[in-house]
Amino acid sequence: MxxxxxxxxxxxxxxxxxxxxxxxxxxxxxxxxxxxxxDGALAVERTPIPTLIPATLPAPDRFVSAPVVADAPSIGTAGITRPSNPGGPGPGIELTGSVDAGKIVFDERCAVCHGSQGMGGLLNPGSTDGTMPALNPIDASLKDADYKTFAINLDLFLEHGSMPEGRNPIFQMPDWGDKGILTPQQIADLIAYIISLNP
Ligand code: HEC
Missing domain, CATH: 1.20.5 (Single alpha-helices involved in coiled-coils or other helix-helix interfaces)
Structure with a gap:
């Protein structure tokens, strides 16, 4: 046992x-x-995505396509504010505009958004700057000592309209010329009026 x-x-x-x-x-x-x-020490966490390509790797020239740069609207030089919609100047720039006639059309059509005499200050929620641009004084890059150049800069906006930058702008610049809402003569008058506000 x-x-x-x-x-x-x-x-x-x-x-x-x-x-x-x-x-x-x-x-x-x-x-x-x-x-x-x-081996009991805490492992150092390394980021899974290398932020810098190690210098020993050859530069990635295969399988990596060059960045696509969107074409800027054809006319004009860099740095000048351009409408988001493409297109060249319309027939209005060949006509002689009348400041007085332009003022009448402006009060009727444009003041709702750009303010009386283009003073601006109206809100445009959802756009990056949050306001409708003033036309008096106008964006300095649109101004030009040469009347024709100044007129073309304005005409592009009037002809083709423009969507302001931003998430979801409530208002955009209508395409008065493309839609045929304004005649070339009315556009020439408006251009003359806006230029008279910005001597
Ligand atoms: C529904 C509102 C609205 C009306 C009406 C309107 N605009 Fe505009 N306009 C805008 C907005 C918004 C912009 C800014 C567009 C952008 O930032 O791309 C603009 C831009 C412009 C610009 C370019 C100025 C700049 O600094 O970018 C000119 C010039 C202009 N408008 C002239 C006119 C004229 C002239 C009329 C009348 C025929 C008019 N607009 C009617 C909303 C309007």
Missing amino acids: NDVRRYIYGTLIIFLFIVLAWVGFVFYNSCGFSATCP
């Missing part, structure tokens, strides 16, 4: 010893076989 008990206890103790030895070995092993446990 005693012998049986001894065998059972002996087996249990040996089994426990083996289990403890195995756990200890696994622990020591995962620590990097050192009492200071170097």
Whole structure:
């Protein structure tokens, strides 16, 4: 009877010893076989997307197409404010405009958005600047000492209209010329009037 008990206890103790030895070995092993446990240090998180291409890589000239640059409206030089809608000048710029006639059309058609005498200040929620542009004084880049150039800069907006920059502008500049809402003569008159406001 005693012998049986001894065998059972002996087996249990040996089994426990083996289990403890195995756990200890696994622990020591995962620590990097050192009492200071170097493998237990927190891993440094590296960003998965390299922000800089290592200098040793060749410059990516294959499979990477050149960025597409949108064509600016054909006329004029860079830096001049241009309407978002494409197109060239209309027939109005060949006509001689009348300031007085232009003022009448302006009060009727344009003042609702650009203010009386083009003073601006009306709101345009959803556009980047939040207001309708003033035409008096007008955007300096549209101005030009040469009457014809100044007229073309204005005519492009009047002919083709323009969508202001921004998420969701409530108002946009209508395309008076393209839609045939205004005659070339009326456009010439308006141009003369706006230029008279910006001597
Ligand atoms: C429904 C409102 C509205 C009406 C009406 C309107 N405009 Fe505009 N206009 C705008 C908006 C908005 C812009 C700005 C467009 C942009 O930023 O691309 C603009 C831009 C312009 C510009 C360019 C100025 C600049 O600084 O960008 C001119 C010139 C202009 N309008 C003239 C006129 C004339 C002349 C009339 C009348 C025939 C008129 N507009 C009627 C809303 C209007």
